[in-house]
Amino acid sequence: MKTRFISIVRLAASLALIGSLINVSHALKPGERVIVLNSGDGTVSIIDRATRKVMETRPVGKEPHHLVTTLDDSELVIANAASNDLVFLDPLSGEVKRRLPRIIDPYQLGYSPDGKWFVSVSLRLDRVDVYAMPSYELKARIPLAKTPSHVAFSADSKFAYVTLQDSDELAAIDLATQKEAWRIKIGKTPAGIWMSPQGLLFVGIMGRDHVDVIDPAKREVIKKIVTGKGAHNVFPMGNGEHVLVSNRVDGTIVKVDYKNLSVVGKPIKVGSGVDCMEVSADGKEVWATVRWEARVAVIDMTGAKPIEYIPVGRSPHGVYFKSHAKRDR
Amino acid sequence: MSKCGQARAYNLDMEFAFQGFESIVGWLFINAVQPLLFSLDLMSWSEQAFDATAFFVGGALSIVVTALVCLPLERLAPAQRVSTRTNVRTDVAYTLVNKLGLLPLLSFGVLLALVTPVDAWLRLHGFAPFSLEDVAPMLAALPLVSVLLYALVIDFFEYWRHRLQHRIHWWWQLHALHHAQRDMTFWSDDRNHILDELIAALWLATIALLIGVPPAQFPLVIFATKFIESLSHANLRWNFGLLKYVLVSPQFHRVHHAIGLGHEGARHGVNFAVMFSFWDKLFGTADFRDEYPATGIRDQTTGRDYGMTFWETQWLGFKRLFNRA
Structure with missing residues (x-):
């Protein structure tokens, strides 16, 4: 028995x-790797996603802050702000495939949904550069004071929306004419920006404690959703309902229902300077960089708490892995 | 070394150098600096403030490390007897102000307020400054080699800045403050006029515009350079042996500070190098004499007053600048 x-x-x-x-x-x-950009020491940490061990720390350039995948998800593009170049990695392994020089001070970046435009935001130099794809031919340098920070695109690819950190504004760039179309005053020190499938812009208001929800058709802030002090980045969960907001000063991540425009659940304490995020395909796991603590947090979204911290390089910023959730747009 | 081996060695170096340091910087930033930035509506300056915090912590650590090394050495083999402790105390004050206050503020303020708009304007009008990586793209993957190359180029420019400090009349009026120390010790390295420090920060920032921003590991080089500079000012009988032909030794630099040598002759002095002594050899200003002469400026022996305390020396520096002292 x-x-x-x-x-x-x-x-x-x-x-x-x-x-x-x-x-x-x-x-x-x-063999999936998590790729973390250590903006403070110019390296990428390559982490085995299954074992959560850092496999390698590799020099990549000066001040790598943000990353984005090409629209076909075949390449991961890293923007080296102080090296003035883009580095293209294999998104699965993190191997360097090629380098594109003379992209001046790329801080944040993105491709328009129709694949026609590549936009590079230069925070330090107060301007936004628009490149034609697939040649990366520079089409326009648009002065955009003061301190352009993050970019999002309208679904029809007509507009690029850029937050201006030091002038507390949101600017819309007409991509066809490569001219500034309009700008409006929004909250103090706006940073991360994301456009919902409903056509609303969500902007992290870093100088305060909330997200401004903006209707670009009306050109006005239609709601403020309080998420936490130092609201910074906005990242979709890919489930057609929720977006995550990182709050740098409070050191929390908050889930927001982007249709009902309301906070869901309690803030998850992650660490000071929590910034960029990556969400797993099933939405159960979120990886977030914690800038001032030189580590990346792995968060269990079911239990709503960090389950592991992995020490990485100085001031880690962008984070990515291949089997991520859909980018709701 | 294979590429992979190089990366591994680099990992170990980075981990060793940064782990403890980063936790102190992070703690200070999270608990003191970030709340201040948030309450003053300055969150946009977070990155720069984080770097300034690192400079502050690095400055404090470098004071401790330098003192731990230099104090026993100065006691063991002094080059001269200290005439008055007040002179040394003034230089201690200079070191604290410089390494804990001025350097973080200059790195934070000057670059942001003065240099960035110039850089932005140049680049907007199509002038893309030259970068060392343009010449040798492989440097991007070799930050330690790159950092040494940047250190060499910057030290070259520092040699010429120092020569101009002695050559240009008004600049010497500021720099004389540094040379007026009759009781030179390792604390004397930071004894500089505040305007002179401002010019030095602008000089460095301009070089960064010309050759590109050094890699992120550059602060380590700054701290290594500052250590050599402090040691070269030490009240210490040490000439580094054969290494004196590469690095600036306490004896080599004492000759630069010597009355009747350091600011005399057709080239307005000798031994101007800051870190690498071979620049002097290369440009005909080296003096490798095996002596430990008294330090100061010739006109001090005939009664010219350069002040004794921090504020006296600063004020008289301003007055000399306008021919009022």
Whole structure:
């Protein structure tokens, strides 16, 4: 009887193990790496996503802050602000594929949804550069004082919306004419920006404690959603409902229902300077860089708490892994 | 070394150098600086303030490390007897002000307020400044090699800044404050007029515009350079042996500060190098004599007053600048 009991326990344990492996293979691509940009020491940390061990720390350029994938998700593009170049990585392994020089002071960046434009935001130099794709031919340098920070695109690719940190404004750039179309005053020190499928812009108001929700058709702030002090970045969860907001000063991440424009659940304490995020395809795991603590947090969204911290380089900023959630737009 | 091996060695170096340091910087920034920025509506300056915090912590650590090394050495083999402790105390004050206040503020304020708009204007009008990585693209993947190259180029420009400090009349009126120390110790390195420090920060920023921004590891080079500079001012009988032909030794630099040598002759002095002594050899200003002469300026022996305390020396520096002292 006892032997049979042990056999059943062993069988159950084996099934659980196989089940968890199947689960892992669904969640992760084999050999998948997490790529973290250490803006303060000009390196990328390549982390094995399954074991959460740093495999390598590799020099990549000066001040790599933000990253984006090409629209076909085949390349990961890293913007080296002080090296004035873009570095293209294999999004799965983190291997460097090529380098594109003479992109001046790229801080934040993005491709228009129609694939026609590449926009590079130069925070330090008060301007936004528009490049034609696929040649990366510079089409216009648009002076945009003061301190352009993050960029988002309208679904029809007509406009690029840029937050201006030091003048507390939001500017819209007409991509066809490459001219500033309009700008409006918004909250103090606006930073991260994201456009919802409903056509509303969500902007982290870093100098205060909320997200401004802006209707670009009306050109006005239609709601303020309080998320926490130092509201900074806005990142979709890919489930058609929620967006995550990181709050640098409070050191929290807050889930926001972007249709109902309301906060969902309690803030998750992550760490001071929490900034960019990446969400797993099933939405259960979020990786977030914690700038002032030189580490990246792995957050279990079911339990709503960080389950592991991984020390990385100085002032980690952008973070990415291949099997991420859909980018709701 | 293979590329992979190089990356691994680099990892170890970085981990060793940064882990403890970063936690102190992070703690200070999170608990003191960031709340201040938030309450003063200055959150946009977070990155720069974070770097300034690192300079502050680095400055404090470098004071401790330099004192731990230099104090016992100065006691072991002094080059001269200290005539008055007040002179030394003034230089201690200079070191504290410089390393804990001025350097973080200059790195934070000058670059942001003065240099960035110039850089922005130049780049907006199509002038893309030259960068060392343009010449040697492989440097991007070799930050430690890159950082040494930047250090060499910057030290070259520092040699010429120092020569101009002695050559240009008004500039010497400020720099004389540094040379007026008759009781030179390792604390004397930071004994500079505030305007002179401002010019030095602008000089460095301009070079950064010309050759590109040094890699992120550059602060380590700054601290290594500052250590050599402090050691070269030490009240210490040490000439580094054969290494004196590469690095500036306490003896080599004492000759630069010597009465009747350091600010005399057709080239307005000798031994101007800051870190690498070979610049003097290369440009015909080296004096490797095996002596430890008394330091100061010739006109001090005939009664010219350069002040004794921090404020006296600063004020007289201003007055000399306008020919009022």
